[in-house]
Amino acid sequence: MSELSRITETPVPTVKYYLREGLLPPGRRTSPNQAQYDDEHVRRIRLIRALLGPGGLDVATAREVIAAIDSDLPLPHVFGVAQRAASVRVDDRAVDAAALERVDALLDGFAIHPENPGRIAAAAVLEAFDAVGQRNADDWSRRYVEAALIVAEADLDTVERRVTRDEKAETVVVGTALGDALFAALRRAAQEHVSTTRYEPERADEIRRARSTP
Amino acid sequence: MSELSRITETPVPTVKYYLREGLLPPGRRTSPNQAQYDDEHVRRIRLIRALLGPGGLDVATAREVIAAIDSDLPLPHVFGVAQRAASVRVDDRAVDAAALERVDALLDGFAIHPENPGRIAAAAVLEAFDAVGQRNADDWSRRYVEAALIVAEADLDTVERRVTRDEKAETVVVGTALGDALFAALRRAAQEHVSTTRYEPERADEIRRARSTP
Incomplete structure (x- = not known):
């Protein structure tokens, strides 16, 4: 011990x-x-x-996804468990039909089941975005879909590189939980970068130097 | 009332x-x-x-970002407050120098300050990913960076479309908090889509139909 x-x-x-x-x-x-x-x-x-830690799961949820790794559930099932476990903290009980329709238009051509947790959570977020009077959410969210596809392809490629079923299952669980945190982190870095190069381009070089000379 | x-x-x-x-x-x-x-x-x-709700903030944090909207802080400062508030729940106290170097290589050319919360959180996530023996994290995270840039451009464009300083400040706060949830949701939808089209292409059409005929 x-x-x-x-x-x-x-x-x-x-x-x-x-x-x-x-x-x-x-x-x-x-x-x-x-x-x-x-x-x-x-x-x-x-x-x-x-x-x-970085995965942000509570103990009960961690126990659940670990049980899925240790089970002999086929990989798509492990994905399902991980998706629901490391889930978006959104109250999706009262998502209305109009918001779901908007998400379906956004995800046109996607081969996903109606109960995909992401579909319902996305509808809840768009509803909230609307409620605070934000416009142009459709253009905003279309570009999020484009980015989400890049990330999902990267996620699946990472799983494919592992050899055994258990390694793959572990990567599914870890990647799903940690991927959210990684993306949110990189989004913050990208926001500062885009904002600086757009609005204070004359300061960009100086800021870059501050980081490269520790 | x-x-x-x-x-x-x-x-x-x-x-x-x-x-x-x-x-x-x-x-x-x-x-x-x-x-x-x-x-x-x-x-x-x-x-x-x-x-x-969907933004996932606690009351103290919500109070802080609302105060930033109501202040006359310039927009980049509001961005900073929102970034730190709606922050990635990662313990970044003990991030080691090697992980930060990896993130800096990943974000080569980014005009961001060393204390950008995303830079440090990303290092903590990569460290955790390493600790569980995941390889190829560099290819994985490079593609995350590509996606994060798309999202950050969309975020900034959405802010620019608003007219007054207060509207812009509100969009910064709402977009930062809700954007994480939207992306995580769409990532789950994209994962199911990519996984189905890769591994069960013969079922993709049937699954698509299930969603379009309610």
Whole structure:
């Protein structure tokens, strides 16, 4: 246990918490006070930390997606579980039909089921955007669709590069959860970049230099 | 108050809560038990609901970005406040130098300050991705950068279309907070679409039909 803690740089109480919460499988008991842990435990702890940290999942949701990795569910099912788990925090209970129609027009030609969680969440966001009197949301969101396709192709390519079913399943889960955070982060960097080059082009070079000479 | 509640479809206790939390400015008092509210209050309640709902902000953060709208801060500052507020939930306290270098290579030529919240959060995500043994993260994240630029251009264009400083400031705040949710939603739709057309092309048409014939 203490070695597991050392290798993964995770405090012992945290490791115990993962065990108690069923996120981490128990070690092989070698005596009443000793258990043996192996490389799988190390990998699993790193996965848990990624999901609970940057992945933004809560413990119950992390348990769910880990169970999907450990199951023998086919990959598209794992994708479904990950999509619903690392889901957009949007109240989609009362999305109205008009908003769904707008999303369907936006996703014209997409081979997705009506219950795709993204379809419904996107409708809820467009509804909220409308409610605050934002116009031109259609042009805005069309360009978001273009970007989302680039990201989805990159996501699927990353999964394809893994070899075994378990590796692929893990990449599906990690990529879905961490991809949102990565994109949101890069969007913020891109916003500052685009804003600077548009509105203060004379300062762009100076700002670039500040970063390249630490 | 009851009319304000009716028009905005927001329960009276919720409106009172917004007042108490300083999210909504008080109405003009017309008698000890009466206050007058106007269109600005209607607009503000819709904004609060968008930020706390799909925007995913907590009350303190929503208060902060609303204060930025109401201030006379120049637009780039409002952008900064919104970026930090609607921020990526990533623990970036211990991001190591190597991860920051990777992000800087990824964002080569970007005119961003070293303390851009997205730069640091992206480093934290790449670090987490590495820790779980994912390879090829560089190709993956390069394509994310490409997509983030498309989205950032769309974001800035949407702000430019608004006329007054206050409208622009509101769009900055709403767009930053809701844009993350919109993108995450569309990414899920795009993932299902790309996955179906790649792996089950023979089912794609049937799935498309299910959505177009409600």
